Amino acid sequence: SAVISQKPSRDICQRGTSLTIQCQVDSQVTMMFWYRQQPGQSLTLIATANQGSEATYESGFVIDKFPISRPNLTFSTLTVSNMSPEDSSIYLCSVEQYYEQYFGPGTRLTVT
Amino acid sequence: AQTVTQSQPEMSVQEAETVTLSCTYDTSESDYYLFWYKQPPSRQMILVIRQEAYKQQNATENRFSVNFQKAAKSFSLKISDSQLGDAAMYFCAYRSARGGGGSEKLVFGKGTKLTVNP
Numbered sequence: 001s002a003v004i005s006q007k008p009s010r011d012i013c014q015r016g017t018s019l020t021i022q023c024q025v026d027s028q029v030t031m032m033f034w035y036r037q038q039p040g041q042s043l044t045l046i047a048t049a050n051q052g053s054e055a056t057y058e059s060g061f062v063i064d065k066f067p068i069s070r071p072n073l074t075f076s077t078l079t080v081s082n083m084s085p086e087d088s089s090i091y092l093c094s095v096e097q098y099y100e101q102y103f104g105p106g107t108r109l110t111v112t
Numbered sequence: 113a114q115t116v117t118q119s120q121p122e123m124s125v126q127e128a129e130t131v132t133l134s135c136t137y138d139t140s141e142s143d144y145y146l147f148w149y150k151q152p153p154s155r156q157m158i159l160v161i162r163q164e165a166y167k168q169q170n171a172t173e174n175r176f177s178v179n180f181q182k183a184a185k186s187f188s189l190k191i192s193d194s195q196l197g198d199a200a201m202y203f204c205a206y207r208s209a210r211g212g213g214g215s216e217k218l219v220f221g222k223g224t225k226l227t228v229n230p
Contacts, residue, residue, distance in 0.1 A: 001159075031216055042203060042220045043157075058217075090155055099145050099207065101218055103157035 002027050002095050004104035012110045013083055020079045021107045023093035028073035033101065034066070037090040046091075049076050083111045114139045116206050118221035125194045126229050132179075133189045133224050135204030143209035146180065146187045147218070152200040160202070163187065165209070191226075199228045 003026040013019050023032065031050055035043040046066055047055040055068040070076045080087055088111045094103045115138045125131035137146070148160040163171045163180050170178050175195075179188045191198055204221040 033217065037155075042222045043218075045217050048217060092157065094157075096216060099209075100147070100159055100162060101207075102159065103149075106155045106157075108155070 001100070002029065002097055002102045004093060004095060004102060006093060006104040006107050008107060009105065010108040010110075012112060015084050015111055017083055018079055018081045019083065019109060020077050021091055021093075021109075023076045023078070023104055025074045025095050027097075029095040029097065030073070031096045032070065032076045033094045033096070034068060034076075034078045035092045035094065035103075037092060037106070039089070043092065046078070080109065083109075085111045087111050114141075114144075114206050114208070114219045116204050116219050116221040118202075118204055118224050120224045121222070122225045122227070124227040124229060125191070127194055127196060129194055130190060130192045131194055131226065133191075133202050133204075133226065135187045135189070135221055137185050137187065137204070137206050137219075139185070139206065139208075141208055141210070145207040145209060146178075147205040147207070148176070148178070148187075148189045149203045149205060149220075150198075150200045151203065151223075152197075157203075161189065194228050196228050196230065199226055201225050 005024045007022045034046040045058050046061045047057045049055045049070040067079045090106045092106045094101045117136045144165045146163045150158045161173045175192045177190045201223045203223045205218040
């Protein structure tokens, strides 16, 4: 299975600022996914990122708020822009191999 | 759209005993995958077990097994000989077997918090 790392593991940010989360995979993968997990909740898909194409966003998530880059087959970034306290969540990236998704350790974001 | 329902927000089990977590789903598709994920307090999502809908045989992974009832759209997880390290949130998830058009995404249930008592 793929090994996935995320940076930062946690951060505390002030409202109105932006944070970029990095996701690195140890092997080349076609599809990467970004999820949000609000406190005590399940995972909600933000967007799917394929290398070489624009990310596909789920209903309720927009590119201006969550811009995503996917420059190559092993790396992606998610930016949380103009943050508010409601953005306080865990953000996880995942990759798919053989119909199975493997997750990074997550980034715990707190917005004050 | 597919939905996944976990009706047990919390469950508890005594160490060394067996516990079953429930999951039902709704889909009009005939070919799909079902998964159970474990999320301990460290928040790392760990794939526990996978079931292909076209397979009649229930999947097993060591102490973890599933009871897959396709007609009833039910997919329960049985944990045998429970250990303290099994304490975690458990999420049931669905993935279409189709390719493209966003079908690769996982649809998660709300989770069941499992406590293991010594």
